[in-house]
Amino acid sequence: MSDEGLECVPVRDEADIVVARQRGRTLAEHAGFRGTDSTIIATVISELARNIVDYASRGELCYGLEQGSTSAIIIVARDSGPGIEDLATAMTDGYSTGGGLGLGLPGVRRLMDEFEIESSPGKGTVVWTRKVLRS
Amino acid sequence: MSVPILKQGDFLLASVQSALSDTDLLTLRDELVERVGRFRSTGVIIDVTPLDVMDSFATRNLRMIAHMTRLRGAETVIVGIQPEVAFSMVQLGLTLEGVATALDLEEGLELLKSKSATRFDYE
Numbered sequence: 057m058s059d060e061g062l063e064c065v066p067v068r069d070e071a072d073i074v075v076a077r078q079r080g081r082t083l084a085e086h087a088g089f090r091g092t093d094s095t096i097i098a099t100v101i102s103e104l105a106r107n108i109v110d111y112a113s114r115g116e117l118c119y120g121l122e123q124g125s126t127s128a129i130i131i132v133a134r135d136s137g138p139g140i141e142d143l144a145t146a147m148t149d150g151y152s153t154g155g156g157l158g159l160g161l162p163g164v165r166r167l168m169d170e171f172e173i174e175s176s177p178g179k180g181t182v183v184w185t186r187k188v189l190r191s
Numbered sequence: 192m193s194v195p196i197l198k199q200g201d202f203l204l205a206s207v208q209s210a211l212s213d214t215d216l217l218t219l220r221d222e223l224v225e226r227v228g229r230f231r232s233t234g235v236i237i238d239v240t241p242l243d244v245m246d247s248f249a250t251r252n253l254r255m256i257a258h259m260t261r262l263r264g265a266e267t268v269i270v271g272i273q274p275e276v277a278f279s280m281v282q283l284g285l286t287l288e289g290v291a292t293a294l295d296l297e298e299g300l301e302l303l304k305s306k307s308a309t310r311f312d313y314e
Binding site for chain 1: 274
């Protein structure tokens, strides 16, 4: 879960969610993601940023590009909120403690190519995701 | 940015202009529910054509608007969901179950007109 060279934006309230997803989409389009893929990336950022606002109050959203033989976008959501007690349950469709639809994390996992989550109660949560650019 | 709501005959037309914050969505919800009563509207069209993202919050609120206005006697039709947005919504597992949708404004108006025409049949 290396995150060197990532650009981060703070996420504290709902206005930050809009900023985070617009900057993420711009970056994705700059990297060559088009149409459905850039919409997916913006949606993923929106869901991850919303989790931070709803559950942790504050955190940050970071993104970066991998350039090379394969290009990819990395999206990381990090907060120092209460953490997730039961990760397996949080990754189940339809489960929510925040009054949402409970589709956030499992949905994000479906939309991205790679997904990792680390959470410790009382310390916070880090979600790391990656999507490869397909030409 | 708040969403302008126009009255067109028996219907209300809300045209989303740009990316919506959570507050914009909640304001839209409250205003539509109130105006349905004030103007005795029987139909509401929400045009989301410019929206490039429909996340779980936006979807949940559109569904709430549709259900709330129905309880007030007006049918809501969501129009203008873009192909990429539809794709992402399905992948994410988001649905607008129980909410009428139409391709664009024109189709939405037709749908509302046919719905209000058949209302008498049920009564």
